[in-house]
Amino acid sequence: MEVDIRPGLPAFTIVGLGDTAVRESRERVRAAIQNSGYEFPQRRITANLAPASLRKVGPGFDAALALAVLAASGQFDVERLVDVAVYGELSLGGELRWAAGTLAVAEGARRHRVPALVVPASQAREASLIEGIRVLGVSGLTAAVDAITGRDIPPMPVPALHGVAGAAEPDLVDVRGQGVAIRAMEIAAAGGHNLLLEGPPGTGKTMLARRLPSILPPMGRAEALEVTRVHSVAGLHRGGMIATRPFRAPHHTISAAGLVGGGNPPRPGEASLANRGILFLDELSEFQRGAIEALRQPLEDGRVTIVRGQRALVFPTRFMLVAATNPCPCGYAGVADRCTCTEIDIRRYERRLSGPLLDRMDLLVNVVRPSEEELRAAPISDSATVRGRVAAARERQRHRLRETAASCNGELDAALINSRVQLDEQAQANLGGAYLAGQLSARGRHRIIRVAQTIADLDGRDRISGQDVFTALTLRQQVGAAGATAA
């Protein structure tokens, strides 16, 4: 940020590829300076946001602009501004306000070895999550000047490591029955497998999916930081660290850009907001084809690159995909005598599910209405118990997959399966049998091995047994096979 003040007709010009918010910042800065009791120089002011070729977006430059004007007009020592980063929006009265992406700014400051960062007081805890930078949380312009000149240095904020408690997170104890679905969720969570829930309306697909984050292992510091950063950039989060894994359930009318990110300036999409958590697509068949196809690359790579104009942004997209769908157009296939769909209807419906996406779903659960008995009975399990088993299984995987690119079984590719996965004799035989019976494709075989490995991990074993393979076979995804189920 450069500010030049010279004699001439009073004027205030901002250059450096700013958007409308940056252009309007002139008026906020002028009013804030005057209302804070400082003098706004009645001379020719030119502010330059360098580098000039990079597009600047948003009102976060207000505070820095105002401080630069004050320093340039000699109202405090310019030297004080060296080695200080400033981020925040100004109100007309001179108060410092929240601006999206504080955490990312703090990280940027740290990367450029700027030792101090001035942010609105409300953002101090968020910014202080980044270690190695002195965060100055101030209430307004006057306080900012005081902090910078050393007259009144605000106390070091307490980093809010677990700012948002997970108390309100839905728990598995709310679920009655659904033993098989819970077992499949446990496997999915333990191995990072994508999960497809199929079932009639009102059987609890969404309810189950919402409880998946609660059985995932808690996020590590690096993960939590990554999540908080994306949410902060998107303007969805203020304050401390996000401690619970995100659960994003976009409506099925969402566009491709909304799902994977886009727009100008580029914003993270739902896939990135679900990073390290769950992306839940309810009514999978209703999503636009283009939006679903756009998910393929992020699913594969764990990140998405969005190119707009002169710049390319990379957002992380390491999420677990959970999709829910009805089995047929009327929704009641599998419920005795309730379904009115013909074979043709069902085939047409299945064609609407994207093949390449289904190919990445390791597990399928058919969710059915719990029986009256089950509704009265005690819940099958609670989240904490399951989470414990999941964490243990994850640890086992981390150990087995050390020094590889993968961190969980869901990420095993053919090479890793060959080098790191062991099957006992019975498992080999069962897999071979299923393959010969025409129930598996080559790729389907890999899916079975991945899931069977997770089942073994949950059981505390490294070698896959024949029974693990059978269980994986029963839980395998085979939508679109209705036309060829005879085999």
Added chain:
Amino acid sequence: MPACDACLRRTWLVERVSGYLEFHRNRIDDVLSLEDGPLIDSWQEKCERGPAQRELAREYQQFGTAGAEFARMRAEVAGLELLCRCEAAYPQRLRRLFGPPAVLHVAGGLDRFLELAADDPVAIVGTRRPTMYGTDVAAVLGRGVSVSGLCVVSGMAIGVDAAAHRGALAGGGRTIAVLPGCAAEVYPKANRRLYDQILRSGVAVSELGPGAAVRKWTLLARNRIIAALSELTIVVQGKSRSGALHTAQAARNVGSRLGAVPGSVLVAQSEGPHELLRQRAVLIRNPQDVLDAVFGDGNRALLDPSRNGLREEQRALLDAIRSGADTLAALAGSGGVGADALILLAELELAGCVRRATGGRYVVTA
């Protein structure tokens, strides 16, 4: 075993007057039983006397060896083998028709077709819009019949027909698909995969040759071939006025036996079979009923190798599925056998004892 010139000419003539046959499709069997001369005459009566009519007579006269040679060539290019009704090997059952197909076009091997058609084929037919029950029963019957060494004949239509073929494929693959157009062209197109699977171990046959268009009359004419090829014709589901009942009528016309599968009296799709049962069709509940109908009561027991060597808990699971606990949740839940269900079901599925249907429902295959 090539087809003779006269029979190829007959096939050409039938295709040539396709529009006329379409007009008379309600009495298609009668029209098709006309000899060539009367067929041309009645066509002429229908058309105004004029150039078109002289044209047909002339083309018929000039068909000769060249036309027949051309038809053989087209069939060969399409990968079809031909068998005309002048040959001794022509299936005896088809000769029961008043107007048997002049030439059979066979995809998948003529020898295989003759072998399949020789020992007591069973036709399993029904509506294109069955209920889940209809689909399940068709598959169970198809598999049971096939496992017992008999051949399943059907029309490869969507619905009951396709389910019967699939069942047959799962039970060993002995099946004949009688197509309404040409045996080398998949009809309906949606069943391309099924067609490919059928040709691996079964055959597709048709009355018409390459290039023949599917019309309403060809669908009806196909029904008479299904019925005539088979020892027993089973109607699984069909409304009171449906193609399946047309096949049943064709079976009656050739003196072949009729079976019908009972269903719910509240469901329109079971009206047809119930009507047949009232008219003394054989009651078909399972593959054993089929064997009893074909070979006489108790003369042949259903042998299903996949049923042998089942463990006690596997049998228990099969019983549970039969008695209505047909979803994974119900089988693994409190009323079922518990977590072992996940393992047992995969075993049974591999052994071919159950299959997974739409909506994750398990169906016992026999």
